[in-house]
Amino acid sequence: xxxxxxxxxxxxxxFDAMIxxxxxxxxxxxxxxxxxxxxxxxxxMLGLLALGAVAAREGERPILQLAxxxxxxxxxxxxxxxxxxxxxxxxxxxxxxxxAVDGESDVLLEITPIRSHTDIHEVVDRVHVRAQAILTRQLxxxxxxxxxxxxxxxxxxQNIVDHAGxxxxxxxxxxSRTRRxxxxxxxxxVVDLGIGFKESLASTHAARFGDRWNDATALEAAFIHGxxxxxxxxxxxxxxxIRRRVAKWNAKFSIRxxxxxxxxxxxxxxxxxxxxxxxxxxxxQIFIELPKRVVxxxxxxxxxxxxxxxxxx
Amino acid sequence: MIRGENLVxxxxxxxxxxxxSVATFYSHLVTRHTGQALRIGIESQIKDMQSLCLSxxxxxxxxxxxxxxxxxTVAKLLRRYQEADRPVDAxxxxxxxxxxxxxxxxxxxxxxxxxLVAEVDGVGATLLGAATPEERAAWQALEGLVxxxxxxxxxxxSMDEPTAACTLDRLADRRIVLRRGSPVNYYALSPLxxxx
Numbered sequence: 303x304x305x306x307x308x309x310x311x312x313x314x315x316x317f318d319a320m321i322x323x324x325x326x327x328x329x330x331x332x333x334x335x336x337x338x339x340x341x342x343x344x345x346x347m348l349g350l351l352a353l354g355a356v357a358a359r360e361g362e363r364p365i366l367q368l369a370x371x372x373x374x375x376x377x378x379x380x381x382x383x384x385x386x387x388x389x390x391x392x393x394x395x396x397x398x399x400x401x402a403v404d405g406e407s408d409v410l411l412e413i414t415p416i417r418s419h420t421d422i423h424e425v426v427d428r429v430h431v432r433a434q435a436i437l438t439r440q441l442x443x444x445x446x447x448x449x450x451x452x453x454x455x456x457x458x459x460q461n462i463v464d465h466a467g468x469x470x471x472x473x474x475x476x477x478s479r480t481r482r483x484x485x486x487x488x489x490x491x492v493v494d495l496g497i498g499f500k501e502s503l504a505s506t507h508a509a510r511f512g513d514r515w516n517d518a519t520a521l522e523a524a525f526i527h528g529x530x531x532x533x534x535x536x537x538x539x540x541x542x543x544i545r546r547r548v549a550k551w552n553a554k555f556s557i558r559x560x561x562x563x564x565x566x567x568x569x570x571x572x573x574x575x576x577x578x579x580x581x582x583x584x585x586x587q588i589f590i591e592l593p594k595r596v597v598x599x600x601x602x603x604x605x606x607x608x609x610x611x612x613x614x615x
Numbered sequence: 616m617i618r619g620e621n622l623v624x625x626x627x628x629x630x631x632x633x634x635x636s637v638a639t640f641y642s643h644l645v646t647r648h649t650g651q652a653l654r655i656g657i658e659s660q661i662k663d664m665q666s667l668c669l670s671x672x673x674x675x676x677x678x679x680x681x682x683x684x685x686x687x688t689v690a691k692l693l694r695r696y697q698e699a700d701r702p703v704d705a706x707x708x709x710x711x712x713x714x715x716x717x718x719x720x721x722x723x724x725x726x727x728x729x730x731l732v733a734e735v736d737g738v739g740a741t742l743l744g745a746a747t748p749e750e751r752a753a754w755q756a757l758e759g760l761v762x763x764x765x766x767x768x769x770x771x772x773s774m775d776e777p778t779a780a781c782t783l784d785r786l787a788d789r790r791i792v793l794r795r796g797s798p799v800n801y802y803a804l805s806p807l808x809x810x811x
Contacts, residue, residue, distance in 0.1 A: 449714075
């Protein structure tokens with residue numbers, strides 16, 4: 303049996319450890335051991351869902367072992383995780399009961415499948431008024447900018463429909479604080495199990511890169527240079543728009559695809575802007591974290607750009 | 616009426632049109648797919664017009680406009696109707712534009728080297744997108760004059776007349792102003808859209 307250990311905290315930074323455990327595990331049926339999971343954000347939750355989908359492709363239905371009766375299970379139920387995960391996992395230890403919101407966090411968008419453009423409309427319809435209120439009142443964003451949240455969400459979900467060639471999910475959560483930031487944040491996770499950036503761009507751009515064509519160069523092409531597989535000059539600008547907005551809000555934006563991750567890193571985070579040699583995982587995993595605006599978050603101060611080509615293996 | 620020609624202003628409530636064109640209950644202008652459906656809807660409504668057409672793209676009920684939809688609707692419409700083989704002699708103007716729409720519109724227009732006359736909330740007629748300082752000055756002067764020959768615009772913006780005529784011709788080629796008659800007169804678009 304292949305045993306995958308889920309870290310106690312599952313988010314964008316610990317996702318790789320879970321995937322490494324999966325990739326390096328033995329053969330046989332997959333058991334995803336989440337008994338020690340005590341905190342999970344939208345990215346981690348969607349990652350866990352995606353892992354179940356990938357493991358299920360191998361044949362036998364994977365098992366997800368949760369800690370019985372824990373708060374995290376209640377939260378997973380509230381986010382719609384258990385309902386979605388039932389399609390891939392045999393779930394042990396889950397009680398489908400919900401608890402009152404604990405005051406520390408606030409579900410902005412439960413796990414929502416993205417299969418078509420209609421789903422994107424539905425997501426925007428559901429969140430934009432509430433997101434605007436949260437960004438304005440709790441994250442101190444100017445009212446004339448907070449509506450951009452819905453635009454970001456629409457663009458990032460569109461990436462699934464237009465480029466992934468497979469379904470995906472989106473989820474959004476507000477937190478009063480995180481381990482890194484002692485102020486409110488909103489975290490967005492968007493995950494798909496599609497072809498990933500490298501394959502999406504390969505037909506139009508791989509030849510120019512020759513042997514250098516890999517997940518990292520594909521991510522750089524899309525993230526930094528705005529390239530897509532289309533020749534239309536208007537295409538590929540959704541990510542650029544998000545990057546500009548994220549920089550203005552001193553927020554974080556990362557995309558993981560295949561074996562690499564590229565990111566715009568604000569000064570309050572210490573993640574590298576480009577990582578290669580990560581354990582392979584299909585599709586793409588997008589993370590955006592919007593922190594409460596503080597006076598020193600001057601929009602003119604640029605985030606550490608992915609273009610610095612700082613790498614970590 | 617512009618020197619014997621009928622100008623037909625046609626107003627498109629984009630929020631309502633998206634419901635009809637995309638057959639959804641959603642009125643947000645998001646996704647490329649939605650933009651494409653909107654553009655086709657607009658083109659189908661103006662394609663049979665025999666006369667000069669001023670299409671008013673009304674954003675006033677649009678809460679969310681993303682880049683992809685703006686690119687697919689506005690940029691592609693403007694590009695198509697700048698081409699010599701355009702199906703109809705159509706001009707475009709945006710109405711009800713606010714901060715909610717301005718970023719996306721400015722971005723797509725600038726990226727394609729296009730410009731669009733827009734009635735911006737609290738500001739009035741504004742030239743969005745790509746334009747040189749001379750083009751902006753000439754356009755602004757013409758907005759105040761409503762209709763004028765190049766010499767009158769030149770006097771307003773302290774240009775010599777040939778330079779003003781050349782600048783206004785560029786604006787006319789980009790379909791940001793209307794050029795008609797002999798001797799040539801230039802017409803600002805936003806006054807022509809009033810009342811529509």
